[in-house]
Amino acid sequence: MRSPIDLFRRRFLDVLASIYIYNEHRGYTSLDRVLEAVRVRCPDDPDFIAAIEKHRADERKHYVMFRRWFELQGRMPLAVDSTCGHIDRFIHKVFGCTIDELDTQGVIDSPEAFERLCRVIMLTEQRGMRQVEILLENRHVRADRAMKRIFEVVERDEPDHWMPYAAWLDTQGRAKARWRERWADYWIHKSLMLVKLPSLFFNPASRRMAAWPDAGEEAATPMGS
Template sequence: MGLNTIFRNRFLDVLASIYIYNEHRGYTSLDRVLEAVRAHCPDNHAFIAAVEKNRADEEKHYNMFRRWFELRRTMPLKVNRTCGHIDHFIESVFGCTIEELDTAAIVADPDAFERLCRVIMITEQRGMAQVEQLLGNRHIRSDNAMRKIFEVVARDEPSHWQPYDEWLRENGRQPRATRRERWTDYWIHKSLMLAKLPALFLDRNTPRLGAWPHEDTGVYSN
């Protein structure tokens, strides 16, 4: 096996492991968001349906990446919240983990609900831009299954951030990211791309998951 093939296989392995973490984190986190949206906007059925679609798509993406690993008869690398964009963003904006988010407090505070919508919107926009770049990557394009997965993700992404943008505009809220939010998004993205992903790529001692995340909610702990 040539060096190029070894590099390609490792790159895809690491990338898919990070994506399967973030997709799982995405749809499970959106359960909390849906709770807040249904309580804050009970009569806005279109907005609720859009968030429900967002959640369903994230779970669909998770299952596509899972199938990619299953076809290779291997499990994803065990990554944790250090590789999670939404994890870092929530912690920066709200000062707590996703699990610690006080849904009732967010629903009761219009400014907090606005920030939550904007965080999700910015995260989804970042994801859309990243997927567009990845679709031009020669290693991804050399793997038909992986390329098709990212093509599906690319088609779904616009419908994930647009509803939050529309809600913010329709309700007189600020759809544009604040300076702090832009910097936070930039810093999280760069640290993932320039530090955490390369470190995972080089660490051959990283263990693999022993169970699929949806079957064991504790596999991503620590």
């Protein structure tokens, strides 16, 4: 019979990994559109393009690791939606639309919109890096060797996910964050931590995904590749 601590840990990691698998999938699929914009706006900056390509590849790798964790557990992730997505909510706050509704051509045509997008990605990734540092100190994460290893990989990759955008903004002489953007980032993070995560944790009727988010995409690469 499982102890109360074991049951709590199992549920905590289940919820945590479900939120991460949503965000990692949302991240790498959304970066396809960012790459489209960057290749048009910055064709003479191959380093910036390569950095975003690496960012996209890392997000995909992280998704695959979380998927493999669930597969080894013998269950599917909880079915979370865009209300649990930091980047989804940030884009909506800054651009007034969903990620899917964001006008890629409009971002390409508008220097101001492109800069805002770079700042949103940079702030999101900086927030993610700080959160991973906290999670690696969490005793429930540390008690699960596979989960701990996943977050160690994520921690190692995170700096490369915000530094290129910060460097580009510096090169262009643009502000790296507006106070409203920093406030939006803070508010979204707090609402996820204090409202969404607990509500999902304590909802015994939470459904699980019927199919993997990447169903139909290229086959997932093995963990650790």
